[in-house]
């Protein structure tokens with residue numbers, strides 16, 4: 370029997386769907402799972418794809434089934450389990466075999482694993498996979514980090530399974546070691562911001578305009594036909610229009626308002642902060658999930674403080690306000706993406722990855738959770754000017770910001786006056802307003818720092834005097 374082209378360990382939600390996708394595209398695949406029953410069940414349910422699958426019950430059998438140099442995808446619970454699995458696998462592998470961690474790893478773990486294998490003859494790929502269960506089964510967006518030779522060994526299989534945007538596969542080698550997992554992390558950070566901004570707009574429609582879930586679903590459905598067209602807007606319409614089978618009420622009204630998180634949003638923010646790159650919309654989104662999770666505290670606070678006493682949320686022209694909400698969402702989204710790309714640009718410099726910005730935008734156009742027509746526009750902007758300092762100063766996006774930021778300003782003002790929380794929308798507005806202002810207010814910060822800590826400052830007139838006349842001996 371011909372050997373398998375690739376192996377996969379971990380037949381959970383993502384692994385089993387990815388394995389079926391690989392098999393369906395004509396690639397023979399060997400599979401293994403820690404719990405043998407899962408392997409048996411997976412194979413039994415694989416139907417006509419069984420001929421492309423080699424189910425293995427021991428690691429020895431699994432490794433022997435794959436053509437060397439062996440690419441082995443590890444798609445298991447992130448963190449410690451990946452280290453354990455790699456240790457178990459290592460003794461059976463040979464020179465140039467490639468272990469591929471396809472889970473949501475912290476890129477710092479990927480860098481460490483990469484380094485640990487440096488002199489072992491084995492290689493490592495850290496591979497970000499986006500698109501959830503559906504994406505894994507029918508075409509995810511795949512972000513690959515590792516040695517270029519390792520990528521060459523898996524390029525054909527990964528290209529065959531990736532999502533396609535107008536025939537263009539949404540997979541690419543993005544750089545050495547942690548590049549793929551870093552980009553996946555920032556993808557998720559942007560996803561947090563995108564989702565939070567949608568939720569804030571929903572909040573204005575629900576609590577400000579008092580619209581029902583189904584009516585709000587209609588609004589998102591209309592927007593999905595325009596410039597906001599994206600997977601997240603599409604599923605938001607579906608979510609808002611879905612009825613609960615038990616009560617018949619909109620299901621969204623019955624879902625507890627406590628959001629979960631697994632870490633990629635937080636990692637995005639930590640890395641952005643480490644590098645000194647503002648990612649305020651992503652920060653606001655991560656913080657909003659944290660605030661959402663302290664439901665009982667929020668309920669207690671509402672009893673103590675009450676909701677802001679602002680009276681009725683008043684909008685003079687509802688149709689015009691709905692248009693403003695659409696434009697505001699687009700403007701804020703531009704801010705979040707600009708921040709995410711700026712974080713990646715800095716990481717590329719710090720870690721010598723040479724991250725290809727147009728390629729990243731290109732492979733996010735389909736397959737992943739943030740897929741949208743908007744990413745096609747980002748691809749075009751970065752293709753024209755790959756080294757631009759910030760997406761918002763590219764000609765196309767500068768025009769879009771100028772066209773939509775007035776609406777964002779009106780929406781954030783209306784929400785603030787109406788007592789409705791819009792932290793991510795407001796932070797995007799604050800970002801635009803700070804970033805576009807040549808003369809800011811940090812001169813006061815510098816003066817304060819010099820006053821209490823003699824930290825010194827530079828002068829606008831270039832004079833060679835770097836301390837203020839504070840009169841306490843600090844201005845020596």
Ligand code: NDP
Pocket residue numbers: 378379380381382383384402403404407444445446447449450451453454471472473474498499500501502
């Ligand atoms: P599941 O919970 O469905 O499956 C977990 C898998 O990990 C099982 O195969 C399990 O094996 C295996 N496993 C757990 N601990 C160990 C261990 N110590 N040694 C060996 N195997 C172990 O997870 P998902 O498929 O949802 O997620 C897998 C990875 O993909 C995670 O990193 C996740 O963050 C990432 N991911 C998930 C997405 C999603 O939408 N779900 C999207 C993108 C990435 P066993 O059957 O023996 O328990």
